[in-house]
Amino acid sequence: MDDDELFLPEQDENETLEHLAETLRLANRFLLLLVQINSPSDRNRLMRELQERVPDKPLKEMFLGRLQTNLFRMLEVEELPAGVGAVCVYGMENWLSAGKAAQNSPFVLNLNITRNLFARILPCPLILWLPEYLMRAIQLGSPDFFSVASGIFIFASTNSYDKSSGSIAHLNTLTAIWGLSPEERDKHIADAEKMLADLRHMPETSSNARDKAGVLSLLGTLYYAQALYHKAEPLYIEALSIIRRIVSADHPDSAVHLSNSASLYRSQGQYDKAEPLYLEALSIRRKSLMADHPDIAQSLNNLAAFYMTEANFDKAEPLFLEAMQIVSKSLSEEHPYRQLTTKNLQNFYVAWEEHKRKSS
Amino acid sequence: MDTRACLYNACAPGEPATLQQYVDCSDARGSDTLAKEFLSKLEMANHPLHFLFTGHIGCGKSSELKSLQTKLEQGKLPNGKKYLPVYLDALEYLDEYDVEPVDLLLAIMGEMSDVLEKQTRIHLEENYLVRKLREIQGFLGREVDLEEAEIPAIGDIKLKLKLLRSDPTRRQEVRKALSTHTTTLHFEMNQIFLKAKVELRKQGYEDFVLPLDSLDRIQKVGNADDGTKSHVEFFIERAPQLTQIQAHIIFTVPLTLARLYAGELMMRYGQRPFVLPMIKVAERDGSTLCDVGRDRLKTILQQRLTGCGEANATPSLDAVISADAVKLLIDSCGGHVRHLMQFTQEACAASRILPLSREAVLKGRGGFVNNISGMIRIDWWNKLARLHVSESRELDLEDEDYVEMLRQAIVLEYRNGIKLNELDDEEDIEIKHDSACYGVHPIVQKFPQFKQAVAVLNTSKSNPS
Numbered sequence: 001m002d003d004d005e006l007f008l009p010e011q012d013e014n015e016t017l018e019h020l021a022e023t024l025r026l027a028n029r030f031l032l033l034l035v036q037i038n039s040p041s042d043r044n045r046l047m048r049e050l051q052e053r054v055p056d057k058p059l060k061e062m063f064l065g066r067l068q069t070n071l072f073r074m075l076e077v078e079e080l081p082a083g084v085g086a087v088c089v090y091g092m093e094n095w096l097s098a099g100k101a102a103q104n105s106p107f108v109l110n111l112n113i114t115r116n117l118f119a120r121i122l123p124c125p126l127i128l129w130l131p132e133y134l135m136r137a138i139q140l141g142s143p144d145f146f147s148v149a150s151g152i153f154i155f156a157s158t159n160s161y162d163k164s165s166g167s168i169a170h171l172n173t174l175t176a177i178w179g180l181s182p183e184e185r186d187k188h189i190a191d192a193e194k195m196l197a198d199l200r201h202m203p204e205t206s207s208n209a210r211d212k213a214g215v216l217s218l219l220g221t222l223y224y225a226q227a228l229y230h231k232a233e234p235l236y237i238e239a240l241s242i243i244r245r246i247v248s249a250d251h252p253d254s255a256v257h258l259s260n261s262a263s264l265y266r267s268q269g270q271y272d273k274a275e276p277l278y279l280e281a282l283s284i285r286r287k288s289l290m291a292d293h294p295d296i297a298q299s300l301n302n303l304a305a306f307y308m309t310e311a312n313f314d315k316a317e318p319l320f321l322e323a324m325q326i327v328s329k330s331l332s333e334e335h336p337y338r339q340l341t342t343k344n345l346q347n348f349y350v351a352w353e354e355h356k357r358k359s360s
Numbered sequence: 361m362d363t364r365a366c367l368y369n370a371c372a373p374g375e376p377a378t379l380q381q382y383v384d385c386s387d388a389r390g391s392d393t394l395a396k397e398f399l400s401k402l403e404m405a406n407h408p409l410h411f412l413f414t415g416h417i418g419c420g421k422s423s424e425l426k427s428l429q430t431k432l433e434q435g436k437l438p439n440g441k442k443y444l445p446v447y448l449d450a451l452e453y454l455d456e457y458d459v460e461p462v463d464l465l466l467a468i469m470g471e472m473s474d475v476l477e478k479q480t481r482i483h484l485e486e487n488y489l490v491r492k493l494r495e496i497q498g499f500l501g502r503e504v505d506l507e508e509a510e511i512p513a514i515g516d517i518k519l520k521l522k523l524l525r526s527d528p529t530r531r532q533e534v535r536k537a538l539s540t541h542t543t544t545l546h547f548e549m550n551q552i553f554l555k556a557k558v559e560l561r562k563q564g565y566e567d568f569v570l571p572l573d574s575l576d577r578i579q580k581v582g583n584a585d586d587g588t589k590s591h592v593e594f595f596i597e598r599a600p601q602l603t604q605i606q607a608h609i610i611f612t613v614p615l616t617l618a619r620l621y622a623g624e625l626m627m628r629y630g631q632r633p634f635v636l637p638m639i640k641v642a643e644r645d646g647s648t649l650c651d652v653g654r655d656r657l658k659t660i661l662q663q664r665l666t667g668c669g670e671a672n673a674t675p676s677l678d679a680v681i682s683a684d685a686v687k688l689l690i691d692s693c694g695g696h697v698r699h700l701m702q703f704t705q706e707a708c709a710a711s712r713i714l715p716l717s718r719e720a721v722l723k724g725r726g727g728f729v730n731n732i733s734g735m736i737r738i739d740w741w742n743k744l745a746r747l748h749v750s751e752s753r754e755l756d757l758e759d760e761d762y763v764e765m766l767r768q769a770i771v772l773e774y775r776n777g778i779k780l781n782e783l784d785d786e787e788d789i790e791i792k793h794d795s796a797c798y799g800v801h802p803i804v805q806k807f808p809q810f811k812q813a814v815a816v817l818n819t820s821k822s823n824p825s
Contacts (some may be wrong), residue, residue: 022709022710109580116449139735
């Protein structure tokens with residue numbers, strides 16, 4: 001067998017997206033397509049960009065925000081627009097937790113059973129948008145279903161505008177985590193779990209408590225990066241409660257944890273829980289930090305991105321602009337966070353334009 | 361539709377091969393086709409034949425079953441006998457994940473009565489079973505609005521059973537009602553089969569045959585908490601419920617079950633499962649290419665191009681896929697037909713230019729490669745390397761890791777491929793026919809971690825210290 005072949009050509013997001021788009025252009029029947037993407041905001045963006053590439057093939061979006069047991073039955077009664085190009089199903093990470101629980105869940109098991117039935121009710125491809133852990137769960141729990149996929153499209157999480165997180169330092173952590181291989185990441189998780197266990201055994205001094213909050217936050221982020229929200233949530237909540245015990249209400253340290261929890265809730269679509277936390281974080285930072293501190297810009301970006309998710313463009317604009325002002329004063333042009341903020345602002349206006357176009 | 365789109369849609373991985381697409385690969389698999397194996401056993405059977413059929417997910421089982429069905433429908437066999445195929449995809453009747461053998465029995469009854477009605481105009485008379493099933497109608501009748509006009513009572517069953525699908529509570533009630541009488545259920549069912557057989561004889565049939573597809577896809581049975589335990593529950597613990605059926609049946613069973621519980625299956629079903637192996641692309645030594653296998657895979661690709669050219673003509677293979685690309689496709693799939701289909705589809709979507717180039721294949725299969733790299737645990741590389749360099753290429757089934765690798769098609773099962781008619785020693789046939797040999801999936805072989813693990817093993821072999 002040939003040994004000098006290119007083993008795995010580097011595929012960037014654009015190429016993978018084009019590959020997916022071309023698949024939709026070619027397909028004239030039911031096919032199963034699996035997309036792996038951890039970050040919900042990247043996923044939403046990619047779905048939009050995909051539709052832009054195949055404007056003549058309307059995508060039917062189905063957000064499954066709550067527990068479901070049988071995808072086939074749901075699709076059986078769903079109304080599909082004429083000439084539908086593909087059905088996009090996503091959001092299962094909001095109610096499917098990791099590991100065996102997902103593998104053995106009725107939702108996943110039923111996929112195996114109903115595998116041959118989808119072709120009878122869908123005239124077009126079915127695209128499942130899944131974080132990595134769910135892709136695995138389906139591969140292990142419904143191997144027959146998984147095996148008929150006509151394509152597996154893997155997207156890494158990018159530097160997108162609302163990769164929101166507690167602080168810029170935290171943002172660097174998040175970026176680093178997204179760049180890890182699964183093995184490295186699992187090793188970090190194992191290390192963090194061990195550290196946490198050790199710290200729990202030690203007496204409750206304020207430095208131990210701080211370290212504990214830090215490790216909880218790190219562990220939470222390791223899970224958050226994989227869209228394992230069920231696992232991240234309790235960790236973030238505990239970190240926040242520890243910090244609140246040892247610092248005053250207005251201390252900037254609590255802002256980090258407030259922000260983390262807010263981002264988590266936002267990713268889960270729990271907007272009513274997210275907003276107050278974002279607001280509190282911003283207020284704390286305004287009070288306790290210097291006027292042009294970049295972390296204030298971070299909070300402004302977070303809150304603005306949150307309003308964008310709710311399509312509240314008017315509320316978001318002044319916040320994005322203020323964030324831009326702050327970073328222009330306090331960070332150099334090459335600083336990645338300043339570049340990120342610039343990109344955020346650009347993307348914001350593009351999205352606003354599109355929103356105005358669609359609703360007119 | 362243009363050629364590329366036509367080829368793309370002709371390679372749908374989920375569909376069994378149509379009559380036109382089906383290619384007999386038995387000489388390349390090293391085993392007979394299902395049809396040949398089953399029919400030869402059928403001829404010799406004095407009792408109801410419970411035939412076990414297995415193979416990797418995606419190896420071509422449904423295609424083989426369809427091919428058998430077609431052969432039977434087309435008429436008499438060489439021995440002059442005619443059999444009526446009652447093909448049943450078990451999961452057509454079930455769309456909930458927890459399955460009991462009773463569900464299967466109902467499904468069989470439904471399909472039987474439907475086929476007999478439609479294809480042979482045989483009406484089965486009222487009996488206990490029909491009366492019981494009428495009782496079930498009571499559970500459904502209230503909410504269900506049947507628009508079918510006058511259908512004989514038993515012909516209703518298929519429709520009603522499909523309606524059972526959508527209502528798990530009702531289904532539980534039905535199960536309860538029937539399970540208290542399973543012995544009676546079997547007895548009545550077998551009476552019906554006997555009657556059917558006699559009626560069929562009047563029409564020139566010798567008997568009927570029940571190919572049951574998709575049983576291997578059942579992942580949850582009773583309280584078993586994973587796939588394998590469920591399979592054990594269904595096929596082994598509850599085997600009597602299946603073997604008491606007095607009819608010639610083909611059961612599709614999962615490959616891992618067939619390998620791990622060969623003895624138990626033998627005891628309960630009276631025979632070893634027939635394994636449909638991968639198409640051989642290389643001999644046991646790993647480096648000699650198997651031309652027959654490669655040729656068959658090429659033919660499979662060729663057949664998918666039927667009608668894809670201008671004015672529904674069939675283009676030649678090299679006009680659509682370059683020779684380089686064909687070679688790479690065959691190399692990449694390791695004889696796993698579904699993978700071949702998937703890689704071909706992915707290549708079509710990865711490039712707009714025909715003939716498809718080698719680069720298109722490489723680009724297209726990237727997702728698959730990426731996905732499988734995440735599946736392989738760190739300690740598996742060494743095990744894979746050990747399998748690869750071993751003389752016998754046997755699989756240690758005691759080792760759970762190897763079993764998982766087999767299930768995930770990271771390790772593929774082949775036959776050593778000596779044609780039966782080349783052997784003149786009775787004993788040899790028995791041994792060789794059953795001897796499976798295992799290979800690491802060709803794509804996995806390309807990973808640097810694998811190559812490294814192999815290198816380490818080879819060095820320690822040549823430098824024993």
